[in-house]
Amino acid sequence: MLIRALILMLLPTLCAAQVRYGPxxxxxxxxxxxxxxIAVFDEDILGNLPxxxxPRAAGVTLDFPLEGPSPLSFYAAPATQTISMPLTSIRFFDDVATLFAWFEARGCEPGFxxxxxxxxxxxxxxxxAPLEAFAIDRETALADPFAGDVSGKILSSGIQFILAHELGHLLLDHEAGMEGAASQAQEREADAFALDHxxxxxxxxxxxxxxxxAAWWQDPVTEGRAASTHPVSPERIDALAWRLGKSPMDFAHGEADPAREAAFVREIAGMLDELSGxxxxDGMLTLMPLTLDRDFPSSRFATACPSG
Incomplete structure (x- = not known):
């Protein structure tokens, strides 16, 4: 309860196992x-605030602890005006981005x-850790032009969204320890703040x-979702999809080819809409794990899309 009272987390922690990385x-x-x-936070995020x-944001600091409560947890502490970005979580998200990009580049089955x-x-x-589990050599994967480009874009924009989201919690004076509808409303507001950025x-x-x-697996399903403090709820994803789909050029006008980028933004909105559904x-969430365990067992991870 003490941790909940002190921090506003982007994600809850359930029974996730921690991932170990070497020194x-x-x-x-x-x-x-x-x-x-740090440079992205100072120059791109703080430097582009209204x-x-x-003045208020100038007092916000970044902290980089070794680990967080789960492999994919980033959080803000209102009492200290600190955003924590655990090193293990940064590396884990980097690995997950590389996985998605490598599987796409090689045409492998993403169900794994x-x-x-x-x-x-x-x-x-x-x-x-993800790349070890799938027998993927990091340098080999990133040397692939498509995988290297896509994984870099997933990671950089994802981290920037997380930073802006957590900053939103602090600048919007969100309260720690909120539950249910109040917490869900805060999460949607922080998401909107990040999209504004x-x-x-x-x-x-x-x-x-x-x-x-990746994150939605950490959230409660069925009845438990309503009481979650920081859910990846359908309402949150719907709000993101609606905003991107409604005004795609808002998220493309700074690119070299705005029209092409706007089409890509609409594609992201469509994928988010599908994820929300x-x-x-609830039935799908109950049945999907059974299908995953049967069709994509861990015994086949190492041969699903190896780099060797």
Whole structure:
């Protein structure tokens, strides 16, 4: 209860198993990713805030603890005006982005990724880190032109969305410890705040879809969803899809080819809309894990889409 009272988390923690990375992996995150994240936060996010918000935002700091409550958790602490970005969560999201991009590049069955995420985040199965579980060499995957480009875009826009979302919690004076409808309303407001940021930049929040594709396994299903403090609910996803689909050019005007980017934004909106329908189908959420375990078992992860 103390943690809940102190922080506003983007995601809840249920029975997710923690993923372990070696010291060298986390040093790489600290040396390469952290400086970039700080620069993005200072220059792209704070630097593009409306002027009236900047004095208040100047007191917000970033923290990079080793681990969070789960492999995919990012959170804000109103009492200290701090946004925490755990090194393990950054690396995990990086790996997941690489997985999605590599599977797409190679034409592999993405059901295996969902099976992995369900087992790890929902069931708490002690799986290895994503790339290790699928026998994918990171450097080989990122050397592929398509996979390297797409994974980078998923990661960079996803992290930027998370930062803006958590900043929204702080600048909108959201209360920690809220539950049910009040908490869900706060989450939608923070999502809208993050989308406002992307609209000011004129860029697509590409990573938001793949982030929520992974994150929804950590949320309660059926009756439990209504009481969740920070749900990836159908209403949240619907709001994101509606905003992107209604005004795609808002998220494309800063790109070299706005018309092409606007078409891509509409595509993201459509994928979010489809995801919302899936999350809202309690029967599907009950049956899908059975299908994943049967058709995409962990015994086949290493041969599903290897890089060797």
């Amino acid at each position: 060298a992996d986390l040093r790489r995150v600290e040396e390469r990713a952290v400086p970039t994240i 002027r009236e918000m900047r 990724i969902q099976s992995y995420l369900w087992g790890l985040l929902r069931e708490g199965r002690p799986y290895p 992307f609209a000011r930049l004129g860029g697509a929040p590409m990573g938001v879809f793949w982030y929520y594709m 899936l999350i809202d189908d």
